[in-house]
Amino acid sequence: MIFASDNWAGASPKVAEALRDCCAGTRSAYGGDDDTKRLEGILSDLFEREVAFFAVTTGTAANALALAAFTPRWGAVLSHAQAHIQVDECGAPEFFTGAKLIGLPGARAKIAPPTLVDALAELPAGVVHHVQPSIVSITNATELGTVYRPDEIRAIADVAHGRGLALHMDGARFSNALVRIGCTPADLTWKAGVDVLSFGATKNGCLMAEGVVLFDLSKKDALGYLRKRGAQLLSKHRIATAQYEAWLDGGHWLALASHANAMADRLATGIAASSGARIAWTPEANEVFAFITPETDARLKAAGAHYYEWSTVGLAPEDGPRDGEIMIRLIASFATDPADVDRFVSLLG
Amino acid sequence: MIFASDNWAGASPKVAEALRDCCAGTRSAYGGDDDTKRLEGILSDLFEREVAFFAVTTGTAANALALAAFTPRWGAVLSHAQAHIQVDECGAPEFFTGAKLIGLPGARAKIAPPTLVDALAELPAGVVHHVQPSIVSITNATELGTVYRPDEIRAIADVAHGRGLALHMDGARFSNALVRIGCTPADLTWKAGVDVLSFGATKNGCLMAEGVVLFDLSKKDALGYLRKRGAQLLSKHRIATAQYEAWLDGGHWLALASHANAMADRLATGIAASSGARIAWTPEANEVFAFITPETDARLKAAGAHYYEWSTVGLAPEDGPRDGEIMIRLIASFATDPADVDRFVSLLG
Amino acid sequence: MIFASDNWAGASPKVAEALRDCCAGTRSAYGGDDDTKRLEGILSDLFEREVAFFAVTTGTAANALALAAFTPRWGAVLSHAQAHIQVDECGAPEFFTGAKLIGLPGARAKIAPPTLVDALAELPAGVVHHVQPSIVSITNATELGTVYRPDEIRAIADVAHGRGLALHMDGARFSNALVRIGCTPADLTWKAGVDVLSFGATKNGCLMAEGVVLFDLSKKDALGYLRKRGAQLLSKHRIATAQYEAWLDGGHWLALASHANAMADRLATGIAASSGARIAWTPEANEVFAFITPETDARLKAAGAHYYEWSTVGLAPEDGPRDGEIMIRLIASFATDPADVDRFVSLLG
Amino acid sequence: MIFASDNWAGASPKVAEALRDCCAGTRSAYGGDDDTKRLEGILSDLFEREVAFFAVTTGTAANALALAAFTPRWGAVLSHAQAHIQVDECGAPEFFTGAKLIGLPGARAKIAPPTLVDALAELPAGVVHHVQPSIVSITNATELGTVYRPDEIRAIADVAHGRGLALHMDGARFSNALVRIGCTPADLTWKAGVDVLSFGATKNGCLMAEGVVLFDLSKKDALGYLRKRGAQLLSKHRIATAQYEAWLDGGHWLALASHANAMADRLATGIAASSGARIAWTPEANEVFAFITPETDARLKAAGAHYYEWSTVGLAPEDGPRDGEIMIRLIASFATDPADVDRFVSLLG
Structure with missing residues (x-):
């Protein structure tokens, strides 16, 4: 993942x-x-x-x-x-x-x-x-x-x-x-x-x-x-x-990018439907930004997920984190396996 | 060549x-x-x-x-x-x-x-x-x-x-x-x-x-x-x-370099033995410097040889060109074919 | 002035x-x-x-x-x-x-x-x-x-x-x-x-x-x-x-600076007491920032006053201009004549 | 001096x-x-x-x-x-x-x-x-x-x-x-x-x-x-x-420069006529280059003369030093006193 x-x-x-x-x-x-x-x-x-x-x-x-x-x-x-x-x-x-x-x-x-x-x-x-x-x-x-x-x-x-x-x-x-x-x-x-x-x-x-x-x-x-x-x-x-x-x-090149974007959409859809995370805004390319709790963060990492926590400096208030949330960045690539996406989403609860 | x-x-x-x-x-x-x-x-x-x-x-x-x-x-x-x-x-x-x-x-x-x-x-x-x-x-x-x-x-x-x-x-x-x-x-x-x-x-x-x-x-x-x-x-x-x-x-890497050097030596030996060119000094790596006449230069190029004429600025007088000569640089690589070397030398007369 | x-x-x-x-x-x-x-x-x-x-x-x-x-x-x-x-x-x-x-x-x-x-x-x-x-x-x-x-x-x-x-x-x-x-x-x-x-x-x-x-x-x-x-x-x-x-x-050097600061204070006091301008904040050195209307600006310039309009970018809202005001910067120096200060203030109305 | x-x-x-x-x-x-x-x-x-x-x-x-x-x-x-x-x-x-x-x-x-x-x-x-x-x-x-x-x-x-x-x-x-x-x-x-x-x-x-x-x-x-x-x-x-x-x-400015040049000429003339130094070449502005022996150098400095020894790198052989000489640079200015020039020259022997 x-x-x-x-x-x-x-x-x-x-x-x-x-x-x-x-x-x-x-x-x-x-x-x-x-x-x-x-x-x-x-x-x-x-x-x-x-x-x-x-x-x-x-x-x-x-x-x-x-x-x-x-x-x-x-x-x-x-x-x-x-x-x-x-x-x-x-x-x-x-x-x-x-x-x-x-x-x-x-x-x-x-x-x-x-x-x-x-x-x-x-x-x-x-x-x-x-x-x-x-x-x-x-x-x-x-x-x-x-x-x-x-x-x-x-x-x-x-x-x-x-x-x-x-x-x-x-x-x-x-x-x-x-x-x-x-x-x-x-x-x-x-x-x-x-x-x-x-x-x-x-x-x-x-x-x-x-x-x-x-x-x-x-x-x-x-x-x-x-x-x-x-x-x-x-x-x-x-x-x-x-x-x-x-x-x-x-x-x-277009096929590769389309796959990456599709994987980002799949991630975003899964996150939006989950109870344990929320998307920051609808992704328009292959990057997904989401808010999670520190507990979810720990669980995901323990399961082997790799992603970066991201700075929220400069975000509009309505785009920013709520109590205790951290923002993470998830990037899909031409090589992203849909099974990895689904497994990630399943970990969100 | x-x-x-x-x-x-x-x-x-x-x-x-x-x-x-x-x-x-x-x-x-x-x-x-x-x-x-x-x-x-x-x-x-x-x-x-x-x-x-x-x-x-x-x-x-x-x-x-x-x-x-x-x-x-x-x-x-x-x-x-x-x-x-x-x-x-x-x-x-x-x-x-x-x-x-x-x-x-x-x-x-x-x-x-x-x-x-x-x-x-x-x-x-x-x-x-x-x-x-x-x-x-x-x-x-x-x-x-x-x-x-x-x-x-x-x-x-x-x-x-x-x-x-x-x-x-x-x-x-x-x-x-x-x-x-x-x-x-x-x-x-x-x-x-x-x-x-x-x-x-x-x-x-x-x-x-x-x-x-x-x-x-x-x-x-x-x-x-x-x-x-x-x-x-x-x-x-x-x-x-x-x-x-x-x-x-x-x-x-050592085998590749050894081949390149050997091809440079082969070039130098051929040039030294030729009547139409002379080496500037004994090559110590994979680069050979030689003096040729404009006529030889034209003949080599017509035959498809690729090399660069080289500046003689800063050379010691004993290393420099004699009447009408130009100095050329020949570089051998790991991929140089000995047949190309021999063909080049044969063109020198 | x-x-x-x-x-x-x-x-x-x-x-x-x-x-x-x-x-x-x-x-x-x-x-x-x-x-x-x-x-x-x-x-x-x-x-x-x-x-x-x-x-x-x-x-x-x-x-x-x-x-x-x-x-x-x-x-x-x-x-x-x-x-x-x-x-x-x-x-x-x-x-x-x-x-x-x-x-x-x-x-x-x-x-x-x-x-x-x-x-x-x-x-x-x-x-x-x-x-x-x-x-x-x-x-x-x-x-x-x-x-x-x-x-x-x-x-x-x-x-x-x-x-x-x-x-x-x-x-x-x-x-x-x-x-x-x-x-x-x-x-x-x-x-x-x-x-x-x-x-x-x-x-x-x-x-x-x-x-x-x-x-x-x-x-x-x-x-x-x-x-x-x-x-x-x-x-x-x-x-x-x-x-x-x-x-x-x-x-x-201290005497020169003291004079400049005193002239800035005199400017600020006069501005604060005037009906035609207001100071942006209390000056702490030799620079005074004030808000004036375009009409006052025109009157001052016509009378020969020299100063610069100043950007309000980045000011806190409470420090910023009100309707139609422009912010100006006035600097006093070691050479400022109190008579010039008083004449400037008198022009504010 | x-x-x-x-x-x-x-x-x-x-x-x-x-x-x-x-x-x-x-x-x-x-x-x-x-x-x-x-x-x-x-x-x-x-x-x-x-x-x-x-x-x-x-x-x-x-x-x-x-x-x-x-x-x-x-x-x-x-x-x-x-x-x-x-x-x-x-x-x-x-x-x-x-x-x-x-x-x-x-x-x-x-x-x-x-x-x-x-x-x-x-x-x-x-x-x-x-x-x-x-x-x-x-x-x-x-x-x-x-x-x-x-x-x-x-x-x-x-x-x-x-x-x-x-x-x-x-x-x-x-x-x-x-x-x-x-x-x-x-x-x-x-x-x-x-x-x-x-x-x-x-x-x-x-x-x-x-x-x-x-x-x-x-x-x-x-x-x-x-x-x-x-x-x-x-x-x-x-x-x-x-x-x-x-x-x-x-x-x-021209009068100032003329004086400086004249003092350089006076220096050069004096050096050329001396037995203890020789000019490197005829000065064309306000700088004089001369060759002296270390002994003369010591004597001049002891008498309070200020000048710099100068590099001879890059000089043509005919412009360079002879046995044991050092090259010095002497600069005259708008303020040079002719008496200083004469005293300097008198020290050359």
Whole structure:
């Protein structure tokens, strides 16, 4: 009963085979090979426009480099205060950008456009005393398992672009958001105003496949240099391209994400029906947040369940814990076994 | 006839199988798994003492992080002027350390201890106007295919340690140096005074396996934070550990390096015997440097040979080109086919 | 009627004479002169213990360097969200530390110890995903003209030190806080747990005299290198030492601050008694915050009054504006003329 | 007999009076005052074109910020290996630019255009493995007291601009070079291809007056933010403007520099005529380099002479020391007394 993280899963058999198979033969190093070029074509087709693609090795690298490409040294990155870039990357975004990160409040890890408007008003253009906002970053699906729809993204993009800022999407769980909404990758990104996407595949069926999809091609050269200077240019680049290609092939990635989401729904339904726990809010991707008592917590762990207790800082009062409850995060992955879900639920009483 | 780089090769079949096999099952993320602990034990056995190991994803990352762990913001890294960290990492070492890199001259890419003594004398301790030397970095095997022996390393270490500096070894081709010398990994590193090693496996049979072997355990915590902040902490850490474990198992890595070195020797012998080319110096690892005429260059390329012309800047006059010659670099790998070597040599006339 | 900033004033005649007089004669450069040594002695006497002193040229530099000396690259600086280091230094603290700044809420620009406890709980020690808190920064007097008393500082210091963090005080208006409280400089700093102080003199009677007073002498070497690398080591160091010495001589600095505070009190009393404005809270240093209507604002400006409208973001509801009011900041300085204060008040109606 | 540095002198009486006089009265802070605007006009007149001017507080700051404005994070700054930015700024240029500094050889601290051509050839455009050259920095007068003439600058500018690089001049001793050559400030800067100048006044009669003169106005906004983020924006900006204005007024700066140069010439003539010392090369500014024996060194010091022994690293053989000699640097300033020069010379024997 592993619900600790989608990072605890491995890779799908299809991706695993691709990893092995790509080891044979000779290819130009550092992404100068035909496979890399072909992958860029596949991604351009997928996103229905020309994109530039920069494979990197971690989600943190994808985020930090994407932000750096759009941020001068005196810039500022605005995101939700609970975003991964704010909380879980040990200062990598500050390191790669040299700039300031500003955290915004917002219910269930989402930014509301008026909040962004207010934050920007505090940082007037042209005043040298203040950092100058350069990019907004949203996470989709969010750290709390909620999802931005295209119209919500467009509203944020309009605020950002209106002030000359770019819009970044941290898509560590992009697949999970996408299959939940049921729109196209283009709808969820550049058509809604996204300028650059961290397109994560690791959490959803690859071992290590992260990359930056650049819709604003004016930053292509910058990102190339930043990636190398950031120690993120793979010499045997095939290790990234082979995973991505197998993962995207034939909608494999969407099937994997659909399974993960379905397992999250199964968890949520079971929890909602139980007497020993309650869900915090309806999951929209593959993450379920629930409230349990310390007694239930002890019982679950004794039975071998793995999950993390989660901070309730910043939650709206109506989303928060009641007397004595703790909040836990449960993540389903492409590899989650429905039997594990059912066993977990059965332990809730 | 691919002699462009050992990065053009893939991974050995044994490593390829390990990559595939590690994809199954569930493991703690971010290196908190048993495999990672086991690998650290294997490395401690290999180096005959307790070491800390930090897997990263590129050789540039290994170097930059190793240097950063030993360098204050006002520090200085001293290395040969032609070192990879000076020339081929797009400023990553400056970025990760925040410090200054100082390049030293030296025949065939090796630093002589008196050169180091002189350079340190120009940077007296305690004078705030100057950066303060913090670490010396040597590359073994070097960028020119030469090798430092343990006694040579000890002589450099004594100078460095005498001034309070640490000693780093860029071991992107550590295996090749090791099998050429025929000593133990311990002899070539900490027993000779090395404090931290970039232990590269990618160039010699893995797809992506790089890491920092720390002999000075006082830097362990620092390196852990620096790795994460540097966007180099793999979530599905198994992708690194599985490769390393298969590669080290049963001396596989030594066999791979021995083959590469043998192919370099075969190349050098052939070139020396040819009338159309001459070797620059006797290769000591898997890199061969040779002088050819433009006509020969054209003929080789027309026949499908891949290699790079190489800069002769900084070479001693006796090592340099004669009338009209160009210098080329030929690299053999674990996968080099002797038939390719022989065909290449036959084209030299 | 200049109440825009204490930075709009010049220097006291005594400081002005000292500036002129120090121009004559020859002195060792870069702080190697006897005057600098003597000043360090004066400061050690003033603070009743041995201190190290580093003159710099701006308050931003004093803050950024003080923080950098105590912060590893993966560190975090915690301060009030409205602190100068967060809002008004264009990212200099991030630049000099390479770390993350975390802003805390708190009434009237002061941090309450429980808020700090909660924030630290979100950043557990030893977890590489999170930046590691390294230093807490408080501002005294604060950006909202309030003051921390020694027991309040001690309570914050205890939380910080209990977790291994240092405590920094941004003392851009240290003099104003000190004369208000009526304690000794030692009481307000190291005796209350402060490890490093930005000791500002510019706002209170000098033209440019800023410096870092270091109580934790273990950081002395680091600060020396950081100052030079930060481009803050004055060659003709006398320009700083001469101002400080004249300013500290015979309690001159305390007299200047007392005047500024008295003028702030006179402003506040007048505002409180007026029908056209109300004070936001009782001023504790030389800054007065008041609410006025747009009509009053227009009338004041037409009459030649200079002051800034101030953001009300983060204010407690009871401290905030009522219908249609705007908040303004009025700052008195050592040079403020009581007649200007009275004229300003008379314009309020 | 102080010949240690022009930084050991104070300020001229005229500048001293200006410093005192500027202390009175009220002015907008942070350079928003009329004086600052007026100074920019004076500088535009002086340089015969519109310039932007950014006062800072140290020469290191002027250099580091000027370079940063023209250098992307993956950039490279090329200068002579003995330049102040390479040797004497404790890594500040690396810190402010985030980029790499590359040192070039050259006789008597000057870069020859072919050396620059060769260095650029090693760093081909568009190759992500290498830092990308962004700016060339020359020092005038140089660290060895030599001077670049306008045609020499033009030749370097043509190489730099031909590759898309900017040209920076470190003018810590710009006045001394200017009066030696006898051309206009425009001739020595933008008319010869200089894009940005560190225009130092501290060494030549001010206490602290350094600034960046920007000829390429496209970098104006960037430099404004970089200055504030670099902790170099003075709040009471008058301390810089008042010194510059007095110093430039009526050719005062040129008279000061002429005196310093004349004293250097007097030193050089005396040394050349002595039997106990020899000049290294004819001084072209206010710095004299000479060779003396250890015995003479001891005698001079015993008599109270102050000067520094200087490194001979990188000197051409014909410029270097002969048996047993040491090289010393003697600097004359605006305040040097001819009697001191004569006494020094008389001690040489």
